[in-house]
Amino acid sequence: MIKMSIGAAFSETFAFLKANWMQMLLWVGGALVVVGLLGYLFLGSTFTAMAMSAGDPSAAFGALGKIFLFALIASVILYGVCMLIWRGGMHPGEAPNFAWAFQAGPAFAFGTFVVMIAAYIVIIVIMLILGLVFGAALGGMGSMSPEALASGAVGGGAIFVMIILYIAVLVLMLWVQARFSVAGPVMADRLTRNPVTGFAESWRITGASQWKIVGFFLLFTLAMLAYMFVASLIFGGILGAILGGSAVGAVLSLIVMAAVVYLPIMMFSFSMPIGIYRAIAPRASGDVFA
Structure with a gap:
């Protein structure tokens, strides 16, 4: 376990993307196509049916069941592909292990869901405690209404x-x-399906660099938001001028925007954990960029 530098994390992230961009493009692009087709098959008429059967609880529950099933299948596909990308990048030349990937991926997704739920529960408890402690400063719940805010009844100290509490919550979530x-x-490197192994090892090896990783997340997020804004502005304006406002033009615009905006962001997002992993555990999977 070593201390990470933010520069090393960026360097390793871009190096992984550079070495594996073709593989990532094929896997992520293919996964998005499959998820899109499944979404059309599962949900093509679901929202229309919900709108037409307003007030019918059975129809609403049926639609929610379809949405949940689609979300479950989509998560299995995307997280499985993520595992394939990580394993293939860290162990080049190894044949894709689909059986492992599509078991480890959902297990990792479930572990992430449990961790985030636990974090939210802790945050809610902390907020309740702080609300009781600073109840006088906050002026009571009634003074936090829109009318009180508009009239200036809420004091500057309460605001x-x-x-501060809002910033603290964001920092806590970034820290988690x-x-x-x-x-x-870690799961991909060790070829394990056990998310406890991955989360326990991640907690151990990130201890020395936890706040630098938080800083890396902040800079990475700002960079991605800037890219999304600029790319959407440029390509959205060009496509709008070329294709006009027709239905076919709208569909083509969505496809192009997905290819030039959202697909690159997903590829960078998949590379970021590997970049951090390589920056704090450089001896792990030394062939990652071979």
Whole structure:
């Protein structure tokens, strides 16, 4: 376990993407196509049916069941592909292990879901405690209504406390994400289906670099938001001028925007955990960029 530098994390992230971009493009692009087709098959008429059967609980529950089933299948596909990308990048030349990937992926997704739910519960408890402690400063729940805010009845001190609490919640969530950021790469590196192994090892090896990882997340998020804004502005304007406002033009615009905006962001997002993993455990999978 070593201390990570933010520069090393960016360097390893881009190096992984550079070495594996073709594989990632094929896997992620293929997964998005499959998920899109399944979404059309599962949900093509679901929302229309919900709108037409407003007030019918059985129809609403049936539609929600289809949405949940689609989300479950989509998560299995996307997380399985993520495992294939990580394993293939860290162990080049190894044949894809689909049986392992599509078991380890959902297990990792479930572990992530449990961790985030636990984090939210802790945050809610902390917020309740702080709400009781600073109840006088916050001026009571009634003073936090829109009318009170508009009339200026809420004091500046209460607003300041609210802002601090909001920032603290964001920092806490980033910290939790940082501590478990390399759980997936650990599972891929060790070829395990056990998410406890991944999360426990991630907690151990990120300890020395936890706040640097938080800083890396912040910079990475800002960079991705800037890219999304600029790319959407440029390509959205060009496509709007070329294709016009027709239905076919709208569909083509969505496809192009997905290819030039969302697909690159997903590829960078898949590379980021590996970048952190390589920056804090450089001896693990030394052939990753071979």
